[in-house]
Amino acid sequence: MKRTAGLLVVFLFCSMIALHGQDKTQDQSQSQDQSKGTEMTGTLCNAANVVETAGKATCDPSKGGGSDDMVFIDDQGKATTIANTDKVKGMSGQKVKVNGEMKKIKDQDKMWIYNLQHIPSGV
Numbered sequence: 001m002k003r004t005a006g007l008l009v010v011f012l013f014c015s016m017i018a019l020h021g022q023d024k025t026q027d028q029s030q031s032q033d034q035s036k037g038t039e040m041t042g043t044l045c046n047a048a049n050v051v052e053t054a055g056k057a058t059c060d061p062s063k064g065g066g067s068d069d070m071v072f073i074d075d076q077g078k079a080t081t082i083a084n085t086d087k088v089k090g091m092s093g094q095k096v097k098v099n100g101e102m103k104k105i106k107d108q109d110k111m112w113i114y115n116l117q118h119i120p121s122g123v
Contacts, residue, residue: 036114037101042074046092050079061093072098072111083110095119 045059047069052058056077070082070092082088083105088096099115 037099037112039097039099040072040074041095041097041119042072043093043095044082044088044091045071045073045079047071047081049092052079059093065092072100072113080111081108083112087113087116091118095121 043059046065046067048065048067049060049063050057050071050073051060051063057071057073057079058077059071059073068085070085070088071079072082073079080102083103095118097117097119098111098113100111100113102109103112104110
């Protein structure tokens with residue numbers, strides 16, 4: 001009886017250590033994604049809806065979209081084409097906080113978004 005109880009305690013202890021190590025690995029991979037690139041705030045926009053006025057880009061949803069490309073417009077009005085558009089599909093006109101970096105893709109500078117957080121309107 002004591003032997004069985006002792007084996008059970010050892011088994012539970014080993015299981016706890018294994019699960020704790022697994023949690024740390026998941027936490028590290030999530031924090032690595034968030035630490036990649038630069039954190040920026042701006043608006044996502046369908047490329048066909050981008051309007052430039054006085055050297056600054058804005059998003060005009062009344063233009064109807066129609067492009068497969070998406071653009072990130074930062075708070076200073078600089079528009080950058082997004083490389084991984086699957087990450088932002090259906091989010092045109094929404095204000096977001098992103099972690100991303102510039103990458104050269106087919107000889108064009110594009111933004112690669114690692115992490116994205118929607119900012120509710122009025123904030």
